[in-house]
Amino acid sequence: MAKDITNxxxxxxxxxxxxxxxxxxxxxxxxxxxxxxxxxxxxxxxKSTLMNILYGLYKPDEGExxxxxxxxxxxxxxxxxxxxxxxxxxxxxLVPEFTAVxxxxxxxxxxxxxxxxxxxxxxxEILELSEKFGLRFPLDVKVKELSAGTKQKIEIIRALxxxxxxxxxxEPTAYLVGDEFDQLLxxxxxxxxxxxxxxxxxxxxxxxxxxxxxxxxxxxxxxQGTVDIEKTSKxxxxxxxxxxxxxxxxxxxxxxVIPEPVERSExxxxxIKNLNTYPIVKDGIVLKDVSFEVYGGEIFGIxxxxxxxxxxxxxxxxxxxxxxxxxxIINGKTTTNLSTIDIFKMGVFYTPEDRVYEAILPTAxxxxxxxxxxxxxxxxLGRMRTLRWNRIKGVSRELIKRFxxxxxxxxxxxxxxxxxxxxxxxxxxxxxxxIDLLVTHNPTAGLDMASVKFVFEQxxxxxxxxxxxxxxxxxxxxxxxxxDRIGVLHEGRLVGIxxxxxxDKNKIGALMIGG
Amino acid sequence: xxNATSTDKLKQLxxxxxxxxxALGLAFLFTGIMLGLLGFNVWEAFKALIxxxxxxxxxxxxxxxxxxxxxxxxxxxxxxxxxxxxxxxSTGQMIMGGTIATMLGLGMSSFRVxxxxxxxxxxxxxxxxxxxxxxxAGALKAYHNINPIISTIxxxxxxxxxxNFVATTPPWxxxxxxxxxxxxxxxxxxxPRLFSELHIGFLIAxxxxxxxxxxxxxxxxxxxxxxxxxxxxxxxxxGINIKKTTLVTFFLGGLLAGLAGGIEVxxxxxxxxxxxxxxxxxxxxxxxxxxALISGAEPLAVPAVAFLMSILLxxxxxxxxxxxxxxxxxxxxxxxxxxxVVTMRERFxxx
Ligand SMILES: Nc1ncnc2c1ncn2[C@@H]1O[C@H](COP(=O)(O)OP(=O)(O)OP(=O)(O)O)[C@@H](O)[C@H]1O
Ligand SMILES: [Mg+2]
Numbered sequence: 001m002a003k004d005i006t007n008x009x010x011x012x013x014x015x016x017x018x019x020x021x022x023x024x025x026x027x028x029x030x031x032x033x034x035x036x037x038x039x040x041x042x043x044x045x046x047k048s049t050l051m052n053i054l055y056g057l058y059k060p061d062e063g064e065x066x067x068x069x070x071x072x073x074x075x076x077x078x079x080x081x082x083x084x085x086x087x088x089x090x091x092x093x094l095v096p097e098f099t100a101v102x103x104x105x106x107x108x109x110x111x112x113x114x115x116x117x118x119x120x121x122x123x124x125e126i127l128e129l130s131e132k133f134g135l136r137f138p139l140d141v142k143v144k145e146l147s148a149g150t151k152q153k154i155e156i157i158r159a160l161x162x163x164x165x166x167x168x169x170x171e172p173t174a175y176l177v178g179d180e181f182d183q184l185l186x187x188x189x190x191x192x193x194x195x196x197x198x199x200x201x202x203x204x205x206x207x208x209x210x211x212x213x214x215x216x217x218x219x220x221x222x223x224q225g226t227v228d229i230e231k232t233s234k235x236x237x238x239x240x241x242x243x244x245x246x247x248x249x250x251x252x253x254x255x256x257v258i259p260e261p262v263e264r265s266e267x268x269x270x271x272i273k274n275l276n277t278y279p280i281v282k283d284g285i286v287l288k289d290v291s292f293e294v295y296g297g298e299i300f301g302i303x304x305x306x307x308x309x310x311x312x313x314x315x316x317x318x319x320x321x322x323x324x325x326x327x328x329i330i331n332g333k334t335t336t337n338l339s340t341i342d343i344f345k346m347g348v349f350y351t352p353e354d355r356v357y358e359a360i361l362p363t364a365x366x367x368x369x370x371x372x373x374x375x376x377x378x379x380x381l382g383r384m385r386t387l388r389w390n391r392i393k394g395v396s397r398e399l400i401k402r403f404x405x406x407x408x409x410x411x412x413x414x415x416x417x418x419x420x421x422x423x424x425x426x427x428x429x430x431x432x433x434x435i436d437l438l439v440t441h442n443p444t445a446g447l448d449m450a451s452v453k454f455v456f457e458q459x460x461x462x463x464x465x466x467x468x469x470x471x472x473x474x475x476x477x478x479x480x481x482x483x484d485r486i487g488v489l490h491e492g493r494l495v496g497i498x499x500x501x502x503x504d505k506n507k508i509g510a511l512m513i514g515g
Numbered sequence: 516x517x518n519a520t521s522t523d524k525l526k527q528l529x530x531x532x533x534x535x536x537x538a539l540g541l542a543f544l545f546t547g548i549m550l551g552l553l554g555f556n557v558w559e560a561f562k563a564l565i566x567x568x569x570x571x572x573x574x575x576x577x578x579x580x581x582x583x584x585x586x587x588x589x590x591x592x593x594x595x596x597x598x599x600x601x602x603x604x605s606t607g608q609m610i611m612g613g614t615i616a617t618m619l620g621l622g623m624s625s626f627r628v629x630x631x632x633x634x635x636x637x638x639x640x641x642x643x644x645x646x647x648x649x650x651x652a653g654a655l656k657a658y659h660n661i662n663p664i665i666s667t668i669x670x671x672x673x674x675x676x677x678x679n680f681v682a683t684t685p686p687w688x689x690x691x692x693x694x695x696x697x698x699x700x701x702x703x704x705x706x707p708r709l710f711s712e713l714h715i716g717f718l719i720a721x722x723x724x725x726x727x728x729x730x731x732x733x734x735x736x737x738x739x740x741x742x743x744x745x746x747x748x749x750x751x752x753x754g755i756n757i758k759k760t761t762l763v764t765f766f767l768g769g770l771l772a773g774l775a776g777g778i779e780v781x782x783x784x785x786x787x788x789x790x791x792x793x794x795x796x797x798x799x800x801x802x803x804x805x806x807a808l809i810s811g812a813e814p815l816a817v818p819a820v821a822f823l824m825s826i827l828l829x830x831x832x833x834x835x836x837x838x839x840x841x842x843x844x845x846x847x848x849x850x851x852x853x854x855x856v857v858t859m860r861e862r863f864x865x866x
């Protein structure tokens with residue numbers, strides 16, 4: 001086989017199996033020097049697994065890896081860093097209590113003697129790198145106080161500081177908001193101009209069309225093929241990713257669903273009255289005098305830049321202990337002094353923003369995750385406050401079927417599912433019993449298009465059945481597809497409410513930034 | 516899904532037990548080297564360590580007698596550890612339980628109530644004493660965010676002083692003894708024997724193993740504890756009260772440690788003796804902590820590991836008596852096992 005010298009990185013015949021799941025099967029994948037290479041594929045296609053193998057986190061069952069034509073063995077991230085591979089994971093891996101400089105220097109051999117780190121030299125180098133690539137961030141603030149977008153910049157600079165020539169970005173845009181994507185893109189362009197190669201994982205076809213030179217598509221652990229972006233269309237990419245499924249996409253490459261006309265209930269299901277909250281995190285934002293109603297048969301969207309009180313609003317509804325004054329009224333009954341379980345029993349459920357840290361028990365089984373929040377339902381309780389595990393198991397199996405969760409059985413640790421399937425479990429839990437109000441925060445983050453469509457359909461189904469949905473999402477495009485009304489949060493205040501016929505991206509966007 | 520052959524199953528089992536086999540092997544290897552360097556007969560020493568417990572009826576009973584409080588103090592650590600809190604205070608909870616048991620027993624000695632009633636009363640009091648004593652640390656954590664490691668260690672010192680006070684002060688103090696101890700409890704109050712020296716405390720401990728298993732695996736409370744252990748934030752968002760769960764775990768842990776104290780007083784010593792919570796050179800509470808760490812705090816693994824630990828401790832006693840090997844060497848082995856189990860689990864984690 002003739003060696004293609006333009007391939008900086010090549011994987012040949014890589015397979016990886018996790019128990020009963022064949023995550024990758026004889027995958028060939030090659031990346032050219034100096035390109036931005038998109039990696040697409042539905043949830044569970046094997047994208048992260050392939051990248052984790054290149055980064056030395058997983059050991060492949062078979063297959064070979066070549067860098068600049070030379071066969072290499074990668075046993076750990078140390079090996080891959082040495083070979084010039086840097087990986088930016090979807091979830092930040094920075095130490096929250098450290099500053100940007102400390103995080104970047106941490107664990108590098110260049111930091112001089114271990115006891116006497118040459119910070120001034122490191123700072124200079126970091127500043128040079130961030131100037132050169134347009135990735136600016138505060139050097140001396142603890143990273144826990146920084147936004148997801150800023151943390152990502154720090155992670156990229158950290159990889160470059162370690163002399164990475166190949167950068168792997170695993171879903172870098174799932175938690176980016178506003179113009180952060182455009183910023184990221186322009187930095188990536190400077191990077192490739194300087195000879196760095198980028199592998200870019202995403203679910204958003206629009207981003208691939210905008211950013212990448214070539215893209216590869218994985219499906220069910222097999223490589224579907226690699227295409228030149230110039231010679232392809234978003235329709236072709238969708239059909240490569242979802243062969244056999246018929247998905248209609250909007251211009252912004254979101255699934256195109258159209259809410260049908262539905263009669264709105266006479267009385268509101270949920271009334272928020274002059275709501276003021278305590279902060280959830282120390283010195284965090286609070287809600288100030290928020291009032292609005294959500295009716296049955298309505299999806300009420302909440303727009304806003306992340307961190308403007310969305311989490312506080314959502315949580316105040318299910319956890320009145322953070323309410324400082326004002327009240328939440330569900331079906332005519334005030335929630336003051338009620339516990340979360342009481343509120344769930346009134347027909348409310350909540351899917352929180354952060355899937356891994358708030359929505360699930362990652363190391364528990366799917367079954368135990370489905371039970372969470374329903375664990376005091378009378379249907380599951382036997383004598384002496386015992387849990388009726390047999391019944392729970394039966395219900396779990398039904399839900400797995402009904403929501404089409406791809407898993408061998410209900411006892412699997414939930415973190416072993418792909419993102420899309422985890423979200424199906426989260427929705428299955430929320431919709432297990434008939435509910436009157438669903439509060440759902442960023443339910444589509446990190447989901448593939450079929451799964452996004454699934455989520456939209458669930459929301460519309462509730463609406464069709466006369467239920468109320470409070471839908472918080474930082475992505476305005478998504479909100480505008482399914483919402484009947486959109487309220488805008490800015491610095492803890494509700495600064496405007498738009499009816500569907502008044503939806504205007506510019507007007508709403510202006511309010512989001514306080515205009 | 517696919518039909519697992521028996522070799523597959525064996526392989527699975529091997530993968531699961533591999534870290535423990537290596538940890539035990541290495542720990543004994545190091546201990547052997549130490550024994551050799553110190554000039555002991557390594558073969559004889561290991562033989563004593565492992566086989567003593569099975570060498571006679573007496574030794575079997577001794578092993579069970581160690582197992583009884585050990586399994587209880589192991590749970591005392593393991594239950595709060597489910598939600599990542601360290602209850603280092605099982606020693607304090609145990610001796611508080613034993614001390615209150617003695618005081619109550621001596622106070623009741625002149626009233627002739629049925630034995631069974633007296634025993635039930637005293638053991639219940641001991642257990643509740645331990646529970647409420649642990650609850651202090653639990654409440655300090657839940658309401659003032661004070662690290663239980665610190666509060667439980669402090670409470671251990673308080674408990675030791677209290678025990679000492681009772682053992683050296685009339686009306687409880689035994690007259691004419693050098694060592695601090697209380698008067699004897701009347702015979703009818705002591706735990707009946709099953710055979711030879713083995714008292715029914717052993718059965719009570721086994722009952723408690725079943726009780727903990729039931730709570731942890733079958734009840735809502737157990738599910739809530741487990742959920743908080745998996746992810747506190749998610750548990751809280753979905754309606755689990757973290758403060759309450761913290762209090763419950765410390766209460767349960769203290770309950771078992773206090774019961775261990777009551778059982779030792781009524782079953783072994785028949786009175787309060789300073790240091791009654793010590794075996795083979797260290798407190799049951801300390802060994803319980805080690806045992807819990809090795810077992811990964813899994814309710815079903817706890818009794819098994821506690822039993823192996825009892826065998827080792829009993830072997831260590833005889834090692835000291837017969838070969839004059841200091842018990843500290845067995846501590847070394849145990850410490851090595853803990854460290855190696857933790858490292859080996861990491862080492863063999865699947866990539
Ligand atoms: N550690 C693991 N143990 C067991 N199964 C795993 C593990 N990691 C991944 N899998 C399984 O392997 C398959 C591929 O997962 P992978 O995370 O690579 O998908 P992905 O393409 O990155 O999906 P997503 O877009 O949802 O992140 C999935 O079916 C997943 O459940
Ligand atoms: Mg992934």
